[in-house]
Amino acid sequence: MKNALRLAAVNEEALALGLSPGLALADARARVPDLRVVDHDPLADGALLIWLADSCGMYSPMVALDPPDGIILDITGCAHLWGGEKDLLSDLAARLTRQGFTARIALAETPDRAGAFARHGGEVIAINRRTPPNRVNEARSTFRAEPSHWHSSPQDGPHLPVAALDLPDDQTVALRRAGLTSVAMLAARPRAGLAARFGKGMTAKLARVLGEEDIHITPRRHLPALVFLHRFAEPVARTDYMLGVIGELAGEAEIELRERGEGGRHFTVSLFRSDGDTRRLTIETGAATRDPALLIRLFRERIDSLSDPLDPGFGYDAIRLDVGNTAVLAPAQTSLDGRAQTGEAVNGLIDRLGTRLGTGRVRRFASGDSHIPECAAYTTPASAPALPLPWAQVEAGEPPLRPLHLFDPPQRVDVIAEVPDGPPRRFRWRRGTHDVVAHEGPERIAAEWWKRRDGHQSGKGGLTRDYYRVEDSTGRRFWLFRHGLYGAEQQNPDWYLHGAFV
Amino acid sequence: MNNRTDSLAQLKRRINALSRSDRPEPAGLFTLGHEAMDVRLGGGLARGALHEVLGSDAAVASGFALMLALRTLMPGVLGKPILWVMTDRAERQSGRLYGPGLVELGVNPDQLISIHAPDELSALRVGADILGCMEVGAAIIEAGEAKKLDLTASRRLALAAEKSSVTCLITRAPGTVIASAASTRWSVAPAPSTNLPGNAPGQACLHVHLLRHRGGVAPFDMTLEWNRDDILFAPPAGFGPVFVPAALPRDLPAPVERRQMAA
Numbered sequence: 001m002k003n004a005l006r007l008a009a010v011n012e013e014a015l016a017l018g019l020s021p022g023l024a025l026a027d028a029r030a031r032v033p034d035l036r037v038v039d040h041d042p043l044a045d046g047a048l049l050i051w052l053a054d055s056c057g058m059y060s061p062m063v064a065l066d067p068p069d070g071i072i073l074d075i076t077g078c079a080h081l082w083g084g085e086k087d088l089l090s091d092l093a094a095r096l097t098r099q100g101f102t103a104r105i106a107l108a109e110t111p112d113r114a115g116a117f118a119r120h121g122g123e124v125i126a127i128n129r130r131t132p133p134n135r136v137n138e139a140r141s142t143f144r145a146e147p148s149h150w151h152s153s154p155q156d157g158p159h160l161p162v163a164a165l166d167l168p169d170d171q172t173v174a175l176r177r178a179g180l181t182s183v184a185m186l187a188a189r190p191r192a193g194l195a196a197r198f199g200k201g202m203t204a205k206l207a208r209v210l211g212e213e214d215i216h217i218t219p220r221r222h223l224p225a226l227v228f229l230h231r232f233a234e235p236v237a238r239t240d241y242m243l244g245v246i247g248e249l250a251g252e253a254e255i256e257l258r259e260r261g262e263g264g265r266h267f268t269v270s271l272f273r274s275d276g277d278t279r280r281l282t283i284e285t286g287a288a289t290r291d292p293a294l295l296i297r298l299f300r301e302r303i304d305s306l307s308d309p310l311d312p313g314f315g316y317d318a319i320r321l322d323v324g325n326t327a328v329l330a331p332a333q334t335s336l337d338g339r340a341q342t343g344e345a346v347n348g349l350i351d352r353l354g355t356r357l358g359t360g361r362v363r364r365f366a367s368g369d370s371h372i373p374e375c376a377a378y379t380t381p382a383s384a385p386a387l388p389l390p391w392a393q394v395e396a397g398e399p400p401l402r403p404l405h406l407f408d409p410p411q412r413v414d415v416i417a418e419v420p421d422g423p424p425r426r427f428r429w430r431r432g433t434h435d436v437v438a439h440e441g442p443e444r445i446a447a448e449w450w451k452r453r454d455g456h457q458s459g460k461g462g463l464t465r466d467y468y469r470v471e472d473s474t475g476r477r478f479w480l481f482r483h484g485l486y487g488a489e490q491q492n493p494d495w496y497l498h499g500a501f502v
Numbered sequence: 503m504n505n506r507t508d509s510l511a512q513l514k515r516r517i518n519a520l521s522r523s524d525r526p527e528p529a530g531l532f533t534l535g536h537e538a539m540d541v542r543l544g545g546g547l548a549r550g551a552l553h554e555v556l557g558s559d560a561a562v563a564s565g566f567a568l569m570l571a572l573r574t575l576m577p578g579v580l581g582k583p584i585l586w587v588m589t590d591r592a593e594r595q596s597g598r599l600y601g602p603g604l605v606e607l608g609v610n611p612d613q614l615i616s617i618h619a620p621d622e623l624s625a626l627r628v629g630a631d632i633l634g635c636m637e638v639g640a641a642i643i644e645a646g647e648a649k650k651l652d653l654t655a656s657r658r659l660a661l662a663a664e665k666s667s668v669t670c671l672i673t674r675a676p677g678t679v680i681a682s683a684a685s686t687r688w689s690v691a692p693a694p695s696t697n698l699p700g701n702a703p704g705q706a707c708l709h710v711h712l713l714r715h716r717g718g719v720a721p722f723d724m725t726l727e728w729n730r731d732d733i734l735f736a737p738p739a740g741f742g743p744v745f746v747p748a749a750l751p752r753d754l755p756a757p758v759e760r761r762q763m764a765a
Contacts, residue, residue, distance in 0.1 A: 345637040346583055353617055353628055361618040365601045365611035377601030382615050391605050391612075396731045399698065399705045400606035404568075405561045405597035437694070440702035471703035475692040476559060499600060502565030502607065502692075502706040502728065 008040040012102060042068070052101070053220055054278040057270055058318045059088060061227050064111075064217040070118070072111045072217050081229055099276050111217050112208035116164035116183075162186065165205050171198055183209060224268070224322035228252050235274045235315025239303065242271070242319065246299055249321040250292035263288030263329030267295060268322040274314050281306075284359055285351045286383035287344075288327040294348065301355045350382045359383050367391045371445060373467075373498065374408055401443075401469070403479045403499025410496035413480065420493075421486040423468050429497050434472035441468035442482070463489055469501070477501035532574045532669070535734025536726060543712075543719055549574060550667035551685035552660045556676040559692050560596030562708055564644065565607065565728075566690045567671040571640035572609055572733050574669040582639025584609070585632045587617045587625050592644045607706065608730035613639070622648040626655055633662035633670055645674045656682035687714040693725045696739045705729070707738055 005025035019028050028035055053063050053071050062074035075088060082088035089105055096103040106117035160183040162175045180186055187210055195203045207213040228249040236242060246269055257263055265288050271279040283298045303310060354362045363379040367389045370376050415427040423439045447462025449455035463484040471477045479499035484490030531546035540546050557563030571584050601611040619625035629643045645651050660683040663670045689711040695704035711723040726735045
């Protein structure tokens with residue numbers, strides 16, 4: 001049946017009324033006349049899943065998406081912050097319920113096993129907004145009471161149907177026809193035979209669902225080197241207090257980093273709002289650091305310079321500080337008069353200005369490996385490590401051959417020359433006429449023909465530039481070029497002003 | 503009687519103590535390398551102060567500011583960083599700073615850090631931050647037609663410069679002359695260079711005009727050539743040796759004024 005509107009997803013009430021995903025809309029309307037239908041929007045669902053994954057960042061930095069409707073958290077080493085695995089899960093369940101989600105949560109040794117239990121397991125928590133509070137508490141108490149179910153061992157396979165293996169439909173049907181309906185029954189069979197019939201992929205998946213083989217999830221965000229979390233008993237809305245907490249976290253980070261003999265260059269604070277919204281603030285420093293006072297100053301600068309100011313709403317539940325990009329940082333030797341080492345103050349200044357204006361606005365100069373004037377020099381963010389490419393040396397006694405200011409792109413000028421391939425005599429630039437009284441040139445600079453397709457053939461290598469240093473009657477000195485050789489490359493070459501000398 | 507002189511001396515001592523703690527030691531002078539000019543200026547320009555450079559030609563104005571910045575680093579501390587604050591508008595107008603061109607003026611581009619402020623107000627804020635850092639060699643602020651750089655703002659910058667003894671050079675467009683706390687104010691214009699053989703343009707040459715000096719030096723103007731190899735200002739080549747008076751009396755009226763009196 002083509003071109004029929006079908007149900008993509010249904011809520012629990014609809015499920016109770018006998019509707020299920022895949023049913024044609026007309027049939028569903030026939031059964032439930034006052035059915036409320038909303039257009040299926042996979043993109044919005046995807047965005048919501050990402051939003052939810054971000055807010056799950058308060059439980060663990062290892063968050064991965066399992067589209068279309070799953071989120072995987074690796075809580076290894078995180079559970080103690082919440083008082084154990086059960087408390088973490090109960091907090092997560094309560095949070096999701098409060099936000100109005102229907103969630104099925106499962107905890108297992110491997111991501112595949114947890115996913116299989118969440119999607120196909122029998123008695124996982126399935127709660128939603130409409131669930132009466134006593135039912136939620138009941139659900140919570142069930143999983144507390146039966147930890148074995150949550151921390152499943154390979155033996156309790158019988159809960160899982162073969163569909164949990166996510167095999168192609170024909171294979172699932174083939175397994176069912178063979179009488180193999182549960183994962184446990186498959187587990188009891190010799191693997192070699194299964195692999196011969198259904199392929200290696202199937203046995204690998206079986207091993208993962210049984211928890212025999214572990215694959216690591218790929219987290220959504222680059223995993224920080226260190227993570228520090230602070231939870232609040234009550235949501236907090238005051239910026240000053242939050243900065244104080246960030247300071248405490250930075251203090252903890254300092255102790256840890258000092259023990260490792262390292263410093264961080266990339267710091268991110270994630271603010272988890274009580275309604276599930278997440279705000280991330282990132283600062284970067286040029287040199288590795290672990291100084292809490294410096295970090296606080298930079299974060300204050302960052303918050304002050306936000307174009308979209310912090311909106312605490314009903315307050316923040318938790319703050320997480322991630323330290324990334326760590327590097328070895330030897331303890332600094334201060335001189336006897338208590339002053340820090342030279343260069344440190346300037347680095348601090350660069351970091352502060354970079355945090356306020358954006359790191360792209362504080363730049364240093366670098367020399368490029370090219371003879372094309374605009375490519376011979378570029379600027380990079382000052383916080384990035386410098387590339388040690390030497391600058392071209394100048395000859396003593398020579399006048400400046402390169403301008404102080406370079407126009408990028410070059411500015412078109414109207415030039416009068418005595419002969420078409422000769423030096424300029426007079427030119428018009430920015431509504432002013434300049435009479436050339438002295439000139440030097442041409443300095444002929446060829447295009448980078450080897451970078452062009454068929455550049456070695458004549459006429460395809462790009463236009464040659466003839467540069468002239470000129471001085472006008474008022475003493476202003478400019479750098480002009482003719483774009484293309486007269487006659488050979490261009491019939492009527494254009495002139496450009498590329499720079500201004502002192 | 504005795505009691506009264508005692509209390510007077512006590513008061514004087516108190517006033518002295520107050521005024522000294524308020525005002526840090528002056529950071530000294532830096533010379534320009536051009537003997538006649540240094541004599542005129544009474545030894546040079548003040549370190550840890552504001553110097554304004556007015557010029558309609560952006561390349562010449564920022565070039566002169568850069569040359570002065572290099573002179574402040576001159577005895578020995580050439581490696582200190584120079585921080586250059588510019589606004590996006592000024593950069594669109596006059597082009598970007600070009601590394602090889604900086605080398606041609608005798609500055610190592612590696613010691614230069616450029617800060618691109620979105621507007622003039624934030625450029626001044628950045629300037630104040632830079633002047634608070636003692637390790638900065640010199641600061642150059644391209645203020646353009648900054649209406650925000652009024653007496654209060656420049657006083658703030660001047661105090662910060664005095665405290666950290668970082669010299670600050672401000673370039674601004676002519677015609678926007680508002681009262682400011684700058685130590686000196688210069689106007690610069692391009693000057694025809696001494697042409698090299700083959701009618702080629704010669705060394706960087708500029709015509710400077712001292713408009714205002716806090717120390718009471720009379721205004722004067724002079725044509726200078728920049729010597730990149732020795733990092734100093736020199737008389738334009740071809741002018742021959744310039745007579746340098748051993749010491750120019752401070753209260754000597756400028757020659758122009760004397761002629762006017764005679765007339």
